[in-house]
Amino acid sequence: MKKPYILINSALTLDGKISTKKRKKIKISSKEDFIRVKKLRKRFDGILVGIGTVLADDPKLNVENTLRIVLDSRGRIPLDSNLLEDELPVLVAITEKAPLSRVKRIEEKAEVIKFKGSKVDLKNLLKKLREKGIKKLLVEGGGTVNWSFLKNRYADEVCVYISNLIFGGKDAPTFVDGEGVKEKQDAIELKLKNVEKLGEGLLLFWELPHPKGL
Ligand SMILES: NC(=O)c1ccc[n+]([C@@H]2O[C@H](COP(=O)([O-])OP(=O)(O)OC[C@H]3O[C@@H](n4cnc5c(N)ncnc54)[C@H](O)[C@@H]3O)[C@@H](O)[C@H]2O)c1
Numbered sequence: 001m002k003k004p005y006i007l008i009n010s011a012l013t014l015d016g017k018i019s020t021k022k023r024k025k026i027k028i029s030s031k032e033d034f035i036r037v038k039k040l041r042k043r044f045d046g047i048l049v050g051i052g053t054v055l056a057d058d059p060k061l062n063v064e065n066t067l068r069i070v071l072d073s074r075g076r077i078p079l080d081s082n083l084l085e086d087e088l089p090v091l092v093a094i095t096e097k098a099p100l101s102r103v104k105r106i107e108e109k110a111e112v113i114k115f116k117g118s119k120v121d122l123k124n125l126l127k128k129l130r131e132k133g134i135k136k137l138l139v140e141g142g143g144t145v146n147w148s149f150l151k152n153r154y155a156d157e158v159c160v161y162i163s164n165l166i167f168g169g170k171d172a173p174t175f176v177d178g179e180g181v182k183e184k185q186d187a188i189e190l191k192l193k194n195v196e197k198l199g200e201g202l203l204l205f206w207e208l209p210h211p212k213g214l
């Protein structure tokens, strides 16, 4: 079974942060980059984010004919979140850690898929997404989700907008958080495909040489 083609897109400060330590909704992308991202989303059958991003940003991701997917192990998605409030389809991937009462409420507003364990099983999720006809998946983080997709080498490409801002601070989330590698030899090595100047920032397009199948 083939997995969907996966692109990770993110907006970074010059020092690699994707938010400040307050983790509130903030714009790192320039106006031009937001226009680019809006267009980019239309080319994908699915857009995936983590619950950390939903809780921090309450994104809409409202694109016609695109399935919005949330990795939400414990079923924490707010019932009044933008994703659950509009009419567009949403899939919430939960685990057995989510309380049943919550799951029932979420099911009133979204499709729910349950996985064993404490984290959503990406391999199985990607299989299910492909079966649903999702051939192209856009991953829009946050840092924990980006790590999972990169560590497992499920991502095919990475696109980052590097802004002219510096946030600093060891507690600010970065493009890739999670556990990280212990040794340089375990690094995820990418191939640079293209560089573009966009406003005061840079757009970098990278490819993963050996993305893993399912
Ligand atoms: N600048 C940008 O482009 C951008 C984009 C998205 C998010 N953000 C920022 O990122 C921050 C959120 O990042 P985060 O790391 O806290 O949360 P996240 O959005 O990466 O979500 C992580 C959560 O997803 C759940 N999850 C379930 N299964 C998982 C799996 N297999 N792998 C990984 N996660 C799994 C877990 O509960 C986990 O804690 C916010 O501050 C947000 O503003 C920035």
Ligand SMILES: Nc1nc(=O)c(N)c(NC[C@H](O)[C@H](O)[C@H](O)COP(=O)(O)O)[nH]1
Residues within 6 Å of the ligand: 009, 010, 011, 025, 026, 027, 028, 029, 037, 049, 053, 057, 058, 059, 060, 061, 062, 140
């Ligand atoms: N490309 C991008 N640049 C940013 O500066 C930023 N903060 C995000 N963050 C991703 C996050 O999920 C945002 O909240 C959605 O980009 C909002 O998307 P909506 O307009 O609500 O659809 N993404």
